Amino acid sequence: MIEIQGLTKRYGSKLAVDRISFSVGKGEIVGFLGPNGAGKSTTMNIITGYLSATEGRVVIDGHEILEEPTEAKKCIGYLPEQPPLYQDMTVWEYLNFIYELKKAKTASRTKHLETVCGMVKIGHVKDRLISNLSKGYKQRVGIAQALIGNPEVLILDEPTVGLDPNQIIEIRSLIKSLSRSHTVILSTHILSEVQSVCDRVIIINQGVIVADDTERNLSEKLSKDKRYTLRVKAPQTDALTALSRLERVDSVRPHGQKEEGVYEFLLQPKENQDIREDVFELLRERDWPMLEFKHNAMNLEDIFIRLTDPAVAQSISKANRKEEEQSASKEKRKSRRFFGPKEEKEEESK
Amino acid sequence: MTAIFKREFSAYFKNPIGWVFLAIFWLFCGWGLFILVSAGYNMISYVFSNMIIVLLIGIPVLTMRLMSEEIRMKTDQALLTAPVSLSGIVWGKFLAALALFGVGMAMTVVDFIILSSFASPQVSIFVGNLIGLALMGGAFIAIGLFISTMTQSQLAAAILSFAVILFFYMLDGFASYAPWGWAVDLLTSISFFSRYNEFTNGILDYGNIIFFASVIFIFNFLSVRVLERRRWS
Numbered sequence: 001m002i003e004i005q006g007l008t009k010r011y012g013s014k015l016a017v018d019r020i021s022f023s024v025g026k027g028e029i030v031g032f033l034g035p036n037g038a039g040k041s042t043t044m045n046i047i048t049g050y051l052s053a054t055e056g057r058v059v060i061d062g063h064e065i066l067e068e069p070t071e072a073k074k075c076i077g078y079l080p081e082q083p084p085l086y087q088d089m090t091v092w093e094y095l096n097f098i099y100e101l102k103k104a105k106t107a108s109r110t111k112h113l114e115t116v117c118g119m120v121k122i123g124h125v126k127d128r129l130i131s132n133l134s135k136g137y138k139q140r141v142g143i144a145q146a147l148i149g150n151p152e153v154l155i156l157d158e159p160t161v162g163l164d165p166n167q168i169i170e171i172r173s174l175i176k177s178l179s180r181s182h183t184v185i186l187s188t189h190i191l192s193e194v195q196s197v198c199d200r201v202i203i204i205n206q207g208v209i210v211a212d213d214t215e216r217n218l219s220e221k222l223s224k225d226k227r228y229t230l231r232v233k234a235p236q237t238d239a240l241t242a243l244s245r246l247e248r249v250d251s252v253r254p255h256g257q258k259e260e261g262v263y264e265f266l267l268q269p270k271e272n273q274d275i276r277e278d279v280f281e282l283l284r285e286r287d288w289p290m291l292e293f294k295h296n297a298m299n300l301e302d303i304f305i306r307l308t309d310p311a312v313a314q315s316i317s318k319a320n321r322k323e324e325e326q327s328a329s330k331e332k333r334k335s336r337r338f339f340g341p342k343e344e345k346e347e348e349s350k
Numbered sequence: 351m352t353a354i355f356k357r358e359f360s361a362y363f364k365n366p367i368g369w370v371f372l373a374i375f376w377l378f379c380g381w382g383l384f385i386l387v388s389a390g391y392n393m394i395s396y397v398f399s400n401m402i403i404v405l406l407i408g409i410p411v412l413t414m415r416l417m418s419e420e421i422r423m424k425t426d427q428a429l430l431t432a433p434v435s436l437s438g439i440v441w442g443k444f445l446a447a448l449a450l451f452g453v454g455m456a457m458t459v460v461d462f463i464i465l466s467s468f469a470s471p472q473v474s475i476f477v478g479n480l481i482g483l484a485l486m487g488g489a490f491i492a493i494g495l496f497i498s499t500m501t502q503s504q505l506a507a508a509i510l511s512f513a514v515i516l517f518f519y520m521l522d523g524f525a526s527y528a529p530w531g532w533a534v535d536l537l538t539s540i541s542f543f544s545r546y547n548e549f550t551n552g553i554l555d556y557g558n559i560i561f562f563a564s565v566i567f568i569f570n571f572l573s574v575r576v577l578e579r580r581r582w583s
Binding site: 011045048049050051052069070071073074076078080082084085086087088089097098100101102103145 | 352353354356357361364365423424425426427428429430431432433434435581582583
């Protein structure tokens with residue numbers, strides 16, 4: 001449905017988006033995650049044709065956004081970061097305008113607009129001036145605007161900003177219900193939103209994609225180095241030495257006294273080793289009661305913090321540059337093959 | 351294009367701008383008629399030659415917010431991501447401003463009817479005047495729209511448009527002081543008002559019509575290029 005290849009955007013010398021490639025299938029909900037200034041909005045603006053990429057292609061339902069802009073844009077409903085609302089219009093006038101602007105084709109205009117109003121629950125404010133609406137309602141009018149004409153692709157830039165918790169839940173379930181018939185890309189910096197709505201997460205930082213996978217796969221991949229927290233009733237130094245003597249344990253870090261005579265330790269096993277039974281046996285031998293023993297799985301928040309470390313983005317960007325150089329030198333070699341001296345050609349034919 | 355035309359045209363009446371423009375326009379129409387009637391002339395062209403002042407004040411008011419407001423409020427994101435071409439956007443806005451200008455010009459028809467009730471002004475001269483004013487107004491609207499696409503600030507757009515129209519207003523004066531023959535030729539050839547004056551004299555010269563039409567097309571084309579360029583920067 002959406003095909004993005006090698007998208008690059010430069011603002012002067014600043015590289016805002018660096019060779020982003022991904023594709024989104026029909027009916028998928030993809031969460032676009034990243035810290036402020038990571039390039040989320042720029043990427044969305046390029047996908048919707050508001051900005052042009054310095055390099056790269058965006059293909060929407062088979063239409064290249066620069067070659068067939070009208071066809072491509074007909075498939076897209078876009079909610080920008082700041083909803084594009086005309087303050088001097090009423091909600092109803094505005095939605096009518098958008099309907100005409102998008103050249104939407106539905107059986108009945110009034111019915112379609114009323115359905116959209118019902119979906120985002122703005123039916124009761126439709127005769128009010130947009131300038132008099134609260135931020136939450138403006139946001140909902142913005143979402144309504146994106147839904148007009150039933151576009152197959154929805155691109156939503158922070159759709160739940162400015163809404164109260166109840167509204168957030170409503171909008172999330174609306175987005176989820178839309179996914180049956182639509183393809184959705186939504187950007188957010190609210191992690192729980194991604195968890196509750198999206199099938200797939202793309203994390204972007206400093207203009208490069210640092211991760212693109214389902215949330216579950218991401219946490220599994222990243223938590224290969226499983227760590228355990230152990231809380232035990234035992235003298236601290238004795239426990240520390242005993243635990244670190246265990247064969248499969250790589251390191252033990254004391255984590256302080258939690259209750260009277262109860263200490264906590266962080267255990268790091270050697271690679272791919274299961275230490276649970278060893279720990280249990282040790283404690284039974286020494287007669288130290290185990291009060292807590294748990295595996296520290298990474299949640300999305302940890303993943304996010306880990307992946308948005310600038311070093312990760314820099315290494316990817318460096319790899320990009322290297323690849324570029326390589327392909328450039330390959331081209332050079334190719335051209336030398338065609339136009340270069342005879343001996344080289346002969347050598348090759350041998 | 352129709353959607354944009356309709357929105358822009360109705361927007362003029364939702365905020366004071368449209369009303370202010372019409373008030374200025376109609377004030378000068380009435381004033382011109384008053385002078386004509388009290389002096390006992392039937393030269394309808396007099397009303398039209400006064401209109402230069404209306405253009406000077408009115409056109410910047412008309413065009414200042416056309417694009418700059420969209421850019422500032424980021425509503426251009428809705429326009430540019432909709433299945434509409436850039437030239438559709440520019441022409442829709444241009445025609446909306448021209449339509450409001452036309453509403454203002456309709457008052458001169460009232461002037462003409464009143465005048466013809468007790469004198470016999472020439473219809474051909476009146477029609478020539480209408481065409482001339484519409485063309486010159488259109489040319490200035492295209493220039494004002496072009497200036498509006500270049501800035502987020504309505505005030506800057508208005509002042510700059512005012513300065514440009516003032517420049518054309520004073521161009522004939524500059525031309526007569528120009529020290530070189532070729533400079534005189536150049537300046538008089540781009541003078542809007544000597545061409546407009548031919549219309550007010552009832553002369554319908556194709557060259558003049560083509561001149562104004564070209565100005566309209568060139569500046570609307572430039573506006574499209576500016577919007578296009580914004581996308582790449």
